[in-house]
Amino acid sequence: MSIEVVKTTTVDQMDEVVPQPKPAAMVELSVVVPAYREGRRIFGNLTRLVSELDKLNVSYEVVVVSDGNTDSTVREAQRVLSPAVRVFRYPMNIGKGFALTCGVDQSVDR
Numbered sequence: 001m002s003i004e005v006v007k008t009t010t011v012d013q014m015d016e017v018v019p020q021p022k023p024a025a026m027v028e029l030s031v032v033v034p035a036y037r038e039g040r041r042i043f044g045n046l047t048r049l050v051s052e053l054d055k056l057n058v059s060y061e062v063v064v065v066s067d068g069n070t071d072s073t074v075r076e077a078q079r080v081l082s083p084a085v086r087v088f089r090y091p092m093n094i095g096k097g098f099a100l101t102c103g104v105d106q107s108v109d110r
Helices: 042-054 073-078 096-106
Strands: 006-008 029-035 060-067 085-090
Touching (some): 042 073, 073 085
Parallel strands (some): 029 060
């Protein structure tokens, strides 16, 4: 089985494959967030996460992986106004382990 992972930049581009540019700055911390049916909670959770990570004074990235969601998870994750948050998705639910592996694969300097 092969899965195509798509970086989502806007809701309008959800079906378009986007090349994965790596951020120019050296990332010291990568946080992978696997998400399944988190539409109602993910915006608040990511906003709080980013707020707490900002206090660390280290360069970081948050890699959100939507594990085959059909709800508003991707759209709500994209609402977080931080360049450190990157959202990826794939079409079917495969599980948390796969989502974590996918997130690590998409992280900078892995």
